[in-house]
Amino acid sequence: MENKVEDLWKIYNDHAGTVDSELIKDWKGTLDTLLIFGALFTAVLTAFIIESIKLLQRDVGEMTRDILLTISHQLANTSMPAFEQKAFTPDAWAVRVNYLFFMSISCSLVAALGAVLALQWIGSYDFGLIKSSMKSRAVQRQLRYNGIEKWKLAQIISALPLLIYISVFLFLVGLANWLWHIHRRVSGVVITGLVVAGMLYVATHTISVFDIGAPFRTPVSRSLPYICRKLHLWIILIGFSFIQLVKGEWVKKWWLLLHDHDETARLWQLMKHRTMKLHQLWPKLRSSFSALLAVVMTPAEAKFFDHRERQAIKLGRVLDRDCILWLARNIDDLPSSRSRFVSLFREAALIPIEELTDSRMNAAPWSAIFDNVFGKFYEEEGTSPKRFSKEELAELETLLKAAAFIGTFELERPARRNFSYLCRRFLDVKLNDIWIFAGLALWKCLGYEDIFIANRRHDNGLILVLPKPCIYMVLHRIYHPRETLDTRQHLLVHFLSPLTSPEYYKGDRPLLDHPVILILMHIVIYIQGYNSYPGYLWERYFQAISKLPSSDHNDYNVLRTCHRVILFHLLSHAPGLPDIRDKLFCSLIQVDYNLEIFRDVRPIMLMFLKNMVKKDEGSLTASAMTLLSVIVSWPEHPTTTSPGAQWAGILEACDQILNQKNDSGFSLELLISTFLLAAKTTEYRVDHPREAKEHSLDNPLILIFASLILPVRYSLTRLKSMEISPEMRTNPSVPDLLKAWCTHYIHPSQGDIDAECMVLMESAEVQGANYMTDYIHRQSNQAAYWDVLLTKHMTRLLSNPMAAYILKQIQGTASFPDHFFKNDGITWAVIHLKQLPNNGRPREDIEELILHCIKQSKSSFALRNSLRLAVAYVEANTFRSSHPNYGPLLETLHQVPIATGNLTFWMP
Known part of the structure; x- marks a missing residue:
């Protein structure tokens, strides 16, 4: 019976405890031996150094002997000169012997110091591990183990004995040299021992290099094959480079670079990149200095090692993956280990897909592991997938997901056949996501030949049904290995x-x-050949997107597909990723929108740009503004001489787009709403006083917006010959446009009040009369606006739902009564009276209207109709109230100078 599946972290801690104890035991044994030998050897060597250092000093006894001999000769011969001391110079062999001895003792002491330090390092390796949580303990241990591998602690400890070998060798060479000058026969014994020891060392290392099973393994012998192969490779590469240089290949390449157009373009791009780097150098240095200054001036809180280590555990995204990889490499591939492997895969399913597909995951023996865990299901070959229990299906889903995502594996032919058959059984049976993982695992098993064998029913939309981790896995496997990308x-x-x-x-x-x-x-x-281009990923992508191939290029289809998907998704993600926004804008600005690849993408790009600006409450950077100009104005290059000129180019291009007979994909709502957001950052005013040249636009809404931001350049006079259709009035962007115009438009010195009143009337009908009246009240010549409204727009004013409010604002104008009654104002008043309550402010407004009409009547026509309006008002009140109050009205009527006499007899 199969063992019960255990918790992965308990398995990890048990296995790691065994491995670490053996490792620490081995290291301590090596270091303890090294310390003992080093101490004894240093003691012996010190005795020799005490004697050898005398060879570097003057011999006092010999000098005394020379003085006595000189005195003796002087006594025998009075003409003998006085004693002269000669300059002392040690023999060259004496210096060489001391040089070798001191080098030997230095190596021995360094090895001893390294051993002491290493003992402290390995002592702290398993000290203070977390005991409250299995997973935390495992992750902490993996963090420390990663540090051991990263900083090559095992190699450092293995290299310490090498210092002892060197020390002994130097001592023997120095001893032989010393004895050679004292007694050559005695030195022959030392030389013989040195030669025998050297031959033994070389022979054992050579044997271990060629015979992997030989027991003569040392750190040097284990590294020698790798070093030899690396040296061989470097020699070959250097040799080929030298041969190419001799043959003139480099000269040929430079000649082509100077005369071939494409290579010249690439050279120009390289120089452009270098220039851009120089321009960016100072901002980077300044930001680095600011960051350094901030660190110096704001010291961080002092924290102990334990706290810093736990913080690193929390932030370490790859530690879980490293734990799983380490365990997969260290668990023995035995039938009894199946439950451990299943636990490993269950935990691996929780790791981000980016970590599972990392190339370092290929280090484990996944082929043998998958053959082990799937063996149980191979035995149930004839069982229908639907007859598996829920536990078996859950386990199988975990294993197939792991097989699809983790590492690479190459199964032997029988195991490959069994695995393929197992995956195919689940492809046509939709049980949760098992069919997806089965298809991806099968695709991986077959060498990534054709992903669409997984399920033919999704041939044209497989990416739409795959989970996001699966999409990442598919694209990662298509891209790697890059050398065979063209086949996929x-x-x-x-x-x-x-x-x-x-x-x-x-x-x-x-x-x-x-x-x-x-x-x-x-x-x-990679496909376009910019992977070797200097710079970061985005800088290389800028070059790739600005140099797209023509439609007859072999890679055209794949580049067209990838570039469109990249740009669409980056634009979609840009509102939530402000860090990439400027880079994205730079990419889009360099696109040639005349190419078929991007011919139909400009409207959707403008929609993304609008959403992005809307989310940021209308903030547009200079690069975003340039992109807006590029999107709308292409293929004409947008002018950048001034903001006003740039806006003019955008508006005129937009006007041409909307005048096209065929559907361009741009909508009026999309353009207007984007423009409003873009102009909001400058408070709708980008015009320059010197830009007095007028330009014509054909779309009335575009013209209204143009007059808002460029009132000198775009006059509203042309609006009088245009018609705003009902479809335009119902456009969702029109209320915002008219509101912005009424709020921020500044009347130029040569403005057209008639055209402005047309805009005001549109505003009153679309969003109420408040913005219209507020605009007029801000003007110095309000009467001129009211006269135009009365003369040309009185009918539309009376049909406005807020007509009573408008009339109250306008009734002080001298010509108001005549225009009011000519446009059937009495009918409007009667209908309005019937809809009003018995008392309140609205009825008082009507009474004030009548009084104003009577007082300001300048003609018999106006006075006669004013009196008719008063009669209508009285009749309406008679039916509604038994005791109406007509005090102000009677007082006004008594003051009317009419030759027929007093008109009070009309009042009830």
């Missing part, structure tokens, strides 16, 4: 094709994650 380009085109249509992005559809987009960027950079 058709898979990439087929896989991404549903995401290349702009229609996909108009609804609330799922988007690819940012890491997936980065893979696509790497793919296009």
Whole structure:
């Protein structure tokens, strides 16, 4: 019976405890031996150094002997000169012997110091491990183990004995040299021992290099094959480079670089990149200095090592992956280990896909592991997938997911056949997501030949049904290995094709994650040959997108597909990723929108740009403004001489787009709403006083917006010959446009009041009369506006729901009564009276209207109609109230100078 599946972290801690104890025991044994030998050897060597250092000093006894001999000769011969001391110079062999001895003792002491330090290092390796949580303890241990591997602690400890070998060798060479000058026969014994020891050392190392099973293993012997192969490779590369140089290949390359157009363009791009780097150098230095100053001036809180280590554990994203990888490499591949492997895969399913597909995960023996865990299901070959228990299906889903995501594996032919058959059994049976993982695992098992064998029913939309981790895995496997990417380009085109249509992005559809987009960027950079271009990923992508191939290029289809998907998704993600926004704008500005690849993407790009600006409350950077100009104005290059000129180019291009007979994909609402957001940052005023040249526009709404931001350049006079259709009035962006115009428009010195009143009337009908009246009240010549409204727009004013409010504002104008009654104002008043309550402010407004009409009547026509209006008002009140109050009205009527006499007899 199979063992019960254990908790992975308990398995890890048990196994790690065993491995670490053996490792620490081995290291301590090596270091303890080294310390003992080093101490004894240093003591012996010190005795020799005490004697050898005398060879570097003057011999006092010999000098005394020379003095006595000189005195003796002087006594025998009075003409003998006085004693002269000669300069002392040690013999060359004496210096050489001391040089070797001191080098020997230095190596011995360094080895001893390293051993002491290493003992402290390995002592802290398993000290203070967390005991409250199995997983925390495992992750903490893995963090320390990663540090051991990263900083090569095992290699450092293994190299310490090498210092002892060198020390002994130097001592023997120095001893032989010393004895050679004292007694050559005695030195022959030392030389013989040195030669024998050297031959033994070389022979054992040579044997261990050629015979992997030989017991003569040392750190040097284990590293020698690797070092020899590396040296061999470097020698070959240097030799080939030298041969190419001799043959003149480099000269040929430089000649082509100077005369070939494409290579010249690339050289120009390289120089442009270098220039841009120089321009960016000072801001980077300044930001680095600011960051350094901030660190110096704001010291961080002092924290102990334990706290810092736990903080690193919390922030370490790869530690879980490293734990699983370490355990997979250290568990023995036995039938009894199956439950441990299943626990390992269950925990691996919780790790981000980016970590599972990392190339370092290939270090474990996954082929043998998968053959072990799937063996149980191979035995149930004839069982229908639907007859598996829930526990078995859950386990199988975990294993197939692991097989699809983790590492690489190459199964032997029998195991490969069994695994393929197992996956195919689940492809046509939709049990949760098992069929997806089965298809991806099968695709991986077959060498990534054709992903669409997984399920033919999703040939044209597989990417739409796959979970996001699976999409990342598919693109990662298509891209790697890069050397064979050209054989999988058709898979990439087929896989991404549903995401290349702009229609996909108009609804609330799922988007690819940012890491997936980065893979696509790497793919296009590699295909276009910019992977060796200097700079970061985005800088290489700028070059790739600005140098797209023509439609007859072999890689055109894959580049068209990838670039469209990249740009659409980056625009979709940009509102939530402000860090990439400027880079994205720079990419889009360099695109040639005349190419078929991007011919239909400008409207959707403008929609994304609008949403982005709207989310940021109308903030537009200079690069975003340039992008707006590029999107609307292409293929004409936008002018950048001034903001006003730039806006003029945008507006005129937009006007041409809307005048096209065919549907360009741009909508009036999309353009106007985007423009309003863009102009909001400058408070709707970008005109320059010297820009007095007028330009014509054909779309009335575009003209209204143009007059708002460029009133000198775009006069509203042309609006009088245009017609705003009902479809335009119902456009969702029109209220915001008219509101902005009424609030921020500044009347120029040569402005057209008639045209402005047309805009005011549109505003009153679309969003009420408040903005219209506020605009007029801000003007110095209010009467001129009211006269135009009375003369040309009185009928529309009376039909406005807020007509009573408007008439109250306008009734002080001298010509008001005549125009009011000519446009059937009495009928409007009667209808309005019937809809009003018995008392209140609205009825008082009507009474004030009558009084104003009577007082300001300048003609018999106006006075006669004013009196008719008063009669209508009295009749309406008679039916509603038994005791109406007509005090102000009677007082006014008594003051009317009419020849027929007093008119009070009309009043009831």
